[in-house]
Amino acid sequence: xxxxxxxxxxxxxKPVRTINYPAQEITLPxxxxxxxxxxxxxxxxxxxxxxxxxxxxxxxxxKESGDKEYRYNPWLCIYCGECVRACPKPQEAxxxxxxxxxxxxxxxxxxxxxxVWEEACKKSRETYAVAKKTPKSKIKSEEPLCxx
Amino acid sequence: MKKTIQIPLGSxxxxxxEPIRFKFECExxxxxxxxxxxxxxxxxxxxxxxxxxxxxxxxxxxxRVCGLCAITHSLSYTLAVEKLLGYVANDRIKYLxxxxxxxxxxxxxxxxxxxxxxxAGFEALFMQIMGDRxxxxxxxxAISGNRVQFDYISIGGVNRDLTSDxxxxxxxxxxxxxxxxEILTGLFDNNWSLSLKYKGVGVLSLEDAYTYNALGPxxxxxxxxxxxxxxxSDFPYEALGYTMILESTGDIHAxxxxxxxxxxxxxxxxxNIVDNLPIGEIQEKVKGxxxxxxxxxIEAPRGELFYLxxxxxxxxxxxxxxxxxxxxxxxxxxxxxxxxQYADAPAILASFDPCMSCTAK
Ligand code: SF4
Ligand code: SF4
Numbered sequence: 001x002x003x004x005x006x007x008x009x010x011x012x013x014k015p016v017r018t019i020n021y022p023a024q025e026i027t028l029p030x031x032x033x034x035x036x037x038x039x040x041x042x043x044x045x046x047x048x049x050x051x052x053x054x055x056x057x058x059x060x061x062x063k064e065s066g067d068k069e070y071r072y073n074p075w076l077c078i079y080c081g082e083c084v085r086a087c088p089k090p091q092e093a094x095x096x097x098x099x100x101x102x103x104x105x106x107x108x109x110x111x112x113x114x115x116v117w118e119e120a121c122k123k124s125r126e127t128y129a130v131a132k133k134t135p136k137s138k139i140k141s142e143e144p145l146c147x148x
Numbered sequence: 149m150k151k152t153i154q155i156p157l158g159s160x161x162x163x164x165x166e167p168i169r170f171k172f173e174c175e176x177x178x179x180x181x182x183x184x185x186x187x188x189x190x191x192x193x194x195x196x197x198x199x200x201x202x203x204x205x206x207x208x209x210x211x212r213v214c215g216l217c218a219i220t221h222s223l224s225y226t227l228a229v230e231k232l233l234g235y236v237a238n239d240r241i242k243y244l245x246x247x248x249x250x251x252x253x254x255x256x257x258x259x260x261x262x263x264x265x266x267x268a269g270f271e272a273l274f275m276q277i278m279g280d281r282x283x284x285x286x287x288x289x290a291i292s293g294n295r296v297q298f299d300y301i302s303i304g305g306v307n308r309d310l311t312s313d314x315x316x317x318x319x320x321x322x323x324x325x326x327x328x329x330e331i332l333t334g335l336f337d338n339n340w341s342l343s344l345k346y347k348g349v350g351v352l353s354l355e356d357a358y359t360y361n362a363l364g365p366x367x368x369x370x371x372x373x374x375x376x377x378x379x380x381s382d383f384p385y386e387a388l389g390y391t392m393i394l395e396s397t398g399d400i401h402a403x404x405x406x407x408x409x410x411x412x413x414x415x416x417x418x419x420n421i422v423d424n425l426p427i428g429e430i431q432e433k434v435k436g437x438x439x440x441x442x443x444x445x446i447e448a449p450r451g452e453l454f455y456l457x458x459x460x461x462x463x464x465x466x467x468x469x470x471x472x473x474x475x476x477x478x479x480x481x482x483x484x485x486x487x488x489q490y491a492d493a494p495a496i497l498a499s500f501d502p503c504m505s506c507t508a509k
Binding site for chain 1: 331
């Protein structure tokens with residue numbers, strides 16, 4: 001009993017244990033799982049990352065020319081790193097950075113914008129599949145809105 | 149004339165971390181009947197596992213059932229699927245998985261101890277334990293790359309390896325922690341005001357523990373020798389210094405002591421794991437799709453966690469059933485409340501370490 005009173009008294013003179021965030025920076029440990037980054041040049045567009053991603057945070061928009069466009073939702077991503085492990089060219093085409101994602105605000109339209117993209121990507125594939133079957137017919141796909 | 153009054157506790161209450169509702173039938177201050185409702189945070193995880201996600205992704209989904217024992221959930225699921233695929237992990241993978249589960253146990257028990265102290269009116273001790281708990285959280289964050297959602301275990305292995313820097317950090321932090329645990333144990337044992345709130349309060353007898361199927365620290369505090377770690381052979385617990393911790397009185401004090409001593413035991417195990425880590429791959433290829441049905445039991449911090457996985461040879465599973473420790477322990481918990489004072493109810497409840505988001509999932 002007296003021990004804990006003494007301990008409590010001593011605690012009064014000990015330094016503060018909490019961090020004065022945001023005035024003081026929090027240091028992340030090295031190897032922190034942060035945002036996924038993609039390199040357009042190195043990627044072979046095999047779609048493996050898109051398939052393994054649990055929440056579906058990576059999508060590819062199929063252009064009519066046959067190229068694909070990489071799209072990533074940093075707010076949907078759970079930073080599991082599964083996509084990087086599935087990628088045939090990890091660290092070159094796709095890698096996990098140590099950057100922490102900032103919270104989304106309304107202007108980012110993290111949800112609505114993404115829904116539009118999801119829809120557009122799905123549609124682009126369908127249109128492309130149809131276009132491939134009937135090569136001469138010209139089908140125009142709509143340009144989707146941007147997330148950010 | 150009716151002699152009893154009904155007093156509810158929850159679903160929103162200052163002493164509760166999570167939504168649960170108890171309806172106490174009280175006679176003066178004494179509780180004579182209890183009614184519990186737990187389904188406030190139902191999220192439909194089980195159905196999502198079979199409808200929206202492929203079996204390789206489900207491990208990341210079930211990890212979100214609970215924030216505290218995320219590792220235990222993903223491990224149980226992964227083990228069940230690996231069993232169906234006929235894969236047995238090598239020793240390094242087993243050791244690394246065990247390390248994370250034991251670290252998880254340490255910080256979960258510390259949270260419970262802190263919370264019990266808080267509900268007994270000892271706010272300063274709550275702060276102290278939560279401060280010390282950071283030592284473990286730091287280690288877990290460094291190992292897995294994230295503080296809460298570890299996403300460390302995947303089918304066929306673990307996602308990250310231990311470097312020598314990490315081993316040093318683990319050794320350093322665990323040594324500091326074991327010194328702190330000694331001070332804490334002394335405090336829980338000798339502090340007079342704490343013993344007023346804990347000793348002889350919320351007693352679960354051995355007989356009741358047996359009848360109502362208590363599990364985890366709740367059962368062990370009553371002297372019921374049940375621990376999945378001792379009953380299954382998925383992990384080499386015996387070789388790494390596991391001992392079953394038993395107390396006999398079955399009150400809050402005993403539950404605290406089971407937790408305190410289990411933390412010390414887990415620290416020893418973690419140190420042994422780091423010192424004797426076998427060499428091997430950390431990620432192996434597992435082929436095939438799950439077909440058939442299998443169950444797995446793992447000792448989560450709160451007791452036995454049970455998983456049933458049924459697959460039909462496709463990417464989508466047929467059934468994922470999760471039975472969490474709190475859910476199984478509810479009958480025993482309700483029994484403990486009967487006969488105790490209403491004023492003690494928050495402390496008793498905290499000493500069960502209930503996890504509602506697990507239970508309702
Ligand atoms: S880290 Fe995980 S959630 Fe994020 S994009 Fe990769 S696979 Fe998807
Ligand atoms: S897995 Fe890698 S190479 Fe394949 S599409 Fe994704 S980033 Fe490109």
